[in-house]
Amino acid sequence: MRLDETWKYLSPTKIVFGVHAFESLKKYVLELNIPKKILLVTGLSSMRRFGYVDVCKRMLYDKSLYIFDQIKPNPTVDDLQQAIQFLKASEAELVISLGGGSVLDAGKILAAMATNHEPLEDYLSGKKSLENKPLPFIAIPTTSGTASEVTCWATLWDMEQKKKFSLSHPWMFPDYAIIDPQLTVHMPPQTTAVTGLDAMTHAIESCWSKSSQPISDAFALHAIRLIRKNITTAYNEPDNLEARTNMSLASLFAGLAFNNTKTAACHSISYPMTIHFDIPHGLAVSITLKEVIQFNNQAIPQKIQQIVEAFDSDSLESFVKDMPKLMQSIGLPIRLRDLDLKESDLETIVQESVNPDRMKNNPVELSYKDISQILTNIY
Ligand SMILES: [Fe+2]
Incomplete structure (x- = not known):
């Protein structure tokens, strides 16, 4: 580093790391002081198959848990439109993503779109920037690669038009990253x-x-x-x-x-x-x-x-x-x-x-x- 160089470092996400850290999810939900309604975002089937969705249901038994489990790998703008409709109908006050990078990115976008006016395309094209703070967001990764749990970016794809979109804002850093290595043992x-x-x-x-x-x-x-x-x-x-x-x-x-x-x-x-x-x-x-x-x-x-x-x-x-x-x-x-x-x-x-x-x-x-x-x- 040069002596005349100035730099800054920012990482606002609270990080909880450890084998079985996932089992303390309730504690962090309570810290966020969420009254009732929670949206849980997952991929197509594996989180249900491994029983993690049931664990969430048990931990959050006294909350209204709405589950959106249709996030595909490399999600498209259309996939997210469907999820946004589900989110709006749920009136969720907190978004929790449990899955790989695509699921985490989708959760970030949903938390942002819950409090900002549609359409999503205006934010992806850069026509608009977020005007309101997103809903609180907890990221629980089940892979070890994208690190979306500690970044403020989310990626979407348009496979027909062959385009990649990115939505980013300092407000989009997750509030909590709960990293439990035990959740990654199922990765092929x-x-x-x-x-x-x-x-x-x-x-x-x-x-x-x-x-x-x-x-x-x-x-x-x-x-x-x-x-x-x-x-x-x-x-x-x-x-x-x-x-x-x-x-x-x-x-x-x-x-x-x-x-x-x-x-x-x-x-x-x-x-x-x-x-x-x-x-x-x-x-x-x-x-x-x-x-x-x-x-x-x-x-x-x-x-x-x-x-x-x-x-x-x-x-x-x-x-x-x-x-x-x-x-x-x-x-x-x-x-x-x-x-x-x-x-x-x-x-x-x-x-x-x-x-x-x-x-x-x-x-x-x-x-x-x-x-x-x-x-x-x-x-
Ligand atoms: Fe990468």
């Missing part, structure tokens, strides 16, 4: 792999972003170490609570880093991969890490050295080999050709790969030619 290995690599990419990109600062760096570097040491065990032994706890911690630390710095080039390049070719987010962001790090090394070699060391590689050259090896060890492809992409598809990704907000945050601003080279190298 493929989800463990891609969400874990999403967290790894949050940490690495936060560290090399132009807006990095000492607090975010401390969180990010520790997250890289924890994921490197634990992701393979979490993938191979889903019930290993120590590995799950370390992955939950790592995802949280990465979130506490990038909620202040935002992400950079790898996230920017990933969006068209997901929109056009359905590549899971965590894979789409991490598959370019080994290429982007070589560009960024030209501008910030000392910072890259810290990332390489946290990843437990001997040198940048080793990192470039070690990262794909780690991905392969958890069942992920490392080449775009293995994802059913044709070489002619690369141009579609290149054309939509510059998300100005993300790309400007990268220490080296990549040109379309650079991005084309990156994608060709990993084809």
Whole structure:
């Protein structure tokens, strides 16, 4: 850090972390002083199947609990419209999300739309900004990757128009993040792999972003170490609570880093991969890490050295080999050709790969030619 640099750090969400922390949900609902009506948001079926919806019902037996369990992965604007109607009819005073990143993002949007005038599209397009504080919101993640429980952003998708929307506002930080590693043991290995690599990419990109600062760096570097040491065990032994706890911690630390710095080039390049070719987010962001790090090394070699060391590689050259090896060890492809992409598809990704907000945050601003080279190298 330069001596003349000023930085600030903000993270207003109250964090409750621990195995069985979920079972204290009632305590935090009471702290929020909610009179009666609560909306519980979950995904399609798994939370019911594992009995967690029943646990919520039992804990909140003296409240009116309305359950919306129709949130799909990568939710669309239409999906949210349906949820908004349900929310308005319930007259809920608190929103609780229990699920993966999509469920958490949906809950944030619902809490905001409960107190602000529709239509949702006006906020997504940037035509309007939130005028009223959202309803209180409690986020309970069941994956360890997006860290939506400690960020103020929510993502929606329009798969027909091939667009990604983001809604963000400092009011959208959850009031509470209740992180219980026990809830993550049901994650299938493929989800463990891609969400874990999403967290790894949050940490690495936060560290090399132009807006990095000492607090975010401390969180990010520790997250890289924890994921490197634990992701393979979490993938191979889903019930290993120590590995799950370390992955939950790592995802949280990465979130506490990038909620202040935002992400950079790898996230920017990933969006068209997901929109056009359905590549899971965590894979789409991490598959370019080994290429982007070589560009960024030209501008910030000392910072890259810290990332390489946290990843437990001997040198940048080793990192470039070690990262794909780690991905392969958890069942992920490392080449775009293995994802059913044709070489002619690369141009579609290149054309939509510059998300100005993300790309400007990268220490080296990549040109379309650079991005084309990156994608060709990993084809
Ligand atoms: Fe991400």
